[in-house]
Amino acid sequence: MTPPRVRPQSRSAAVTPPVRVALxxxxxxxxxxxxxxxxxxxxxxxxxxxxxxxxxxxxxxxxxxxxxxxxxxxxxxxxxxxxxxxxxxxxxxxxxxxxxxxxxxxxxxxxxxxxxxxxxxxxxxxxxxxxxxxxxxxxxxxxxxxxxxxxxxxxxxxxxxxxxxxxxxxxxxxxxxxxxxxxxxxxxxxxxxxxxxxxxxxxxxxxxHSDTRDAVVVGFTGPRTRPGALVLTLPGDGVPVVSSPLSAGVRTAAGGLLPEPVGEGTATATGIGDVTYRALPAEPQLIVEVRQETTRHAVAVVAVERFR
Missing domain, CATH: 3.30.470.30 (DNA ligase/mRNA capping enzyme)
Structure with a gap:
């Protein structure tokens, strides 16, 4: 005998913070x-x-x-x-x-x-x-x-x-x-x-309309309350890169959002080479909007536009 079908019940109170948002x-x-x-x-x-x-x-x-x-x-x-x-x-x-x-x-x-x-x-x-x-x-x-x-x-x-x-x-x-x-x-x-x-x-x-992209902040250089640059991973690429120097507005915004670092890492900065940065925890992620440009020497420069 085929058992009667039982409808799955809705998950009560299943959606609680923090949730991972759709992207x-x-x-x-x-x-x-x-x-x-x-x-x-x-x-x-x-x-x-x-x-x-x-x-x-x-x-x-x-x-x-x-x-x-x-x-x-x-x-x-x-x-x-x-x-x-x-x-x-x-x-x-x-x-x-x-x-x-x-x-x-x-x-x-x-x-x-x-x-x-x-x-x-x-x-x-x-x-x-x-x-x-x-x-x-x-x-x-x-x-x-x-x-x-x-x-x-x-x-x-x-x-x-x-x-x-x-x-x-x-x-x-x-x-x-x-x-x-x-x-x-x-x-x-x-x-x-x-x-x-x-x-x-x-x-x-x-x-x-713009050619900007979203990137994940994995670290920063300088003081946490007013960092000089952010260390980022770009979509489709897990290799950390150092942004160009931050504008005054982005530095101020970063100072209120960056969590305490959990360690150190090394990443490559355009025109400088390897730099040591303060690494952030994997969760929660901080997202910034960036613009990737190429100089006359074909070197990619990542400029941070704003936090998302």
Missing amino acids: AESVTALPEGAGWAYEPKFDGHRLVVFRTGNGVTLQARSGRIVTSAFPDLVEAAERLPAGAVLDGEVVVWSDGCVDFAAVQKRAAATRARAAALARALPASYAAFDLLAEGGADLRPAPYTRRRERLVRMLEPLGPPLQPVPVTTDRATALTWYETLVDCGVEGLVIKRVDQGYRGGTRAWLKLR
């Missing part, structure tokens, strides 16, 4: 064919929102808990139903456009300055995924179902918690890509409509 692979053109959803990629900071029965927790892409930096978003997220977990981008709007410099100030805020900055530079949250609802893990569900539940949850609440726009029409996506760049939209994030949420993998695609 995107850079492409140079939109994919062909049907079955794709297109979202504008806002120029902000990745943020996962956890609403539990006890309150709200905010997690950065790296896995760091950054709840104290965004008291305005914490207050807004308290209206979410318990057991909800959202993935999205925190942005600050200025004159109708996204102001990334303002977002950087908010993300680097100390607990003492966070409230004042929240009043001066109020944050918005552009949610693009729903990882859990009512404590049930939705990550295995297809994108279309997660999106439907996300919109249903956020529509009654309104700003500053809002779902990102989405289209399945390729022509509309191209119009967004070509016309929204001046308002702080970096490009598009492209997702399969039938795909689950795959944390820690580059299952999504991203089409950017």
